[in-house]
Amino acid sequence: MHFDLTDLRLYLHILDAGNITAGAARSHLSLAAASARIRALEASLGSEFLQRGRRGVTPTPAGKALAHHARILLQQAERMQQDLAEYAQGVKGQVRLLCNTTAITEYLPEVLADFLREHPNLDIDLQELPSARITHALRQGAADLGIVSDAVDTSDLQTQPFRDDPLVLIAPLDHPLANADAVSFSEALRHDFVGLGSDSALAIYLEEQALHSGARMQMRIRAESFDGVLRMVAHGAGLAIVPQAAVERATRQPFKTIALNEAWARRKLLLCAREFAAMPAYASALLQALTLP
Secondary structure, eight states: OOOOHHHHHHHHHHHHHTSHHHHHHHTTOOHHHHHHHHHHHHHHHTSOOEEEETTEEEEOHHHHHHHHHHHHHHHHHHHHHHHHHTTSTTOOEEEEEEEOHHIIIIISHHHHHHHHHHOTTEEEEEEEOOHHHHHHHHHTTOOSEEEEETTSOOTTSEEEEEEEOOEEEEEETTSTTTTOSEEOHHHHTTSEEEEEOTTSHHHHHHHHHHHHTTOOOEEEEEESSHHHHHHHHHTTSOBEEEEHHHHHHSOOOSEEEEEEOSGGGSOEEEEEESOGGGSOHHHHHHHHHHHOO
16 A cells, blocks of 8 residues: 555545546646556555546545545644644645635735735635535535635534625616616516626526526626626626625726625625634634734
8 A cells, every 4th residue: 555645635636626637737737647646546545536427526435435534644744744843944834725706806815915924934725616615625624714605504613704795786877777776686687797707606606596596697798807897887788796895996987886685695704614723823823814803
């Protein structure tokens, strides 16, 4: 039996990404090198760990067992490195932080930049995911910290308030809904929309809410950023649902901001972890930075 921590990290990256190509990229390996490592790992332990399909890979029963033990081993290795870091200069640690779209774009850039400047021996592995996937990753031990919407189930995780994050509807000034002070999501769904990329956490969240309403969003175009969405709405491309923080940060634009009647639009963001007190010291330091006013 032979494997190393690189193999285990690669295997978990593949499971988290759902395919070998993306897992290899996260591990900074070529596809060929990653595939060879996985084959060697399977041969060494005498079992297949991945079931390969047209839509990606899923773990076999043996693969699920391997993932469980791999996460424990890697967490112990990281904690050992952090415990020894104070005895050796230049040892670097890494915090794994998972966030939704708004947290990454509106609230975190300056905070994380200040944190990195003050902690030169720490790196941050920052990923954008829908809130439900973030809570799942935390339960599996695949991240240290998460920032999620309060709309998801966090009953078995510990949470702290992070920010109020209401969503609002924006409309061109000549749009039929522009004179309304508040509208329902079902009413807005009768019209065309502008949105973020389909793989963004907010886009996935809004599509889920539309399906719960029994409809689909009529998406005319997708932009790469909130700034692009706001500018397209201002020029009449359609409606959009964006965080109020993005509207407040933007330069003056000719569009109307309208409240949404749905409770899910009055969301709050939460910091969450499996257990705050059990986090490594470097993750606790980031948590403290994120909870400062």
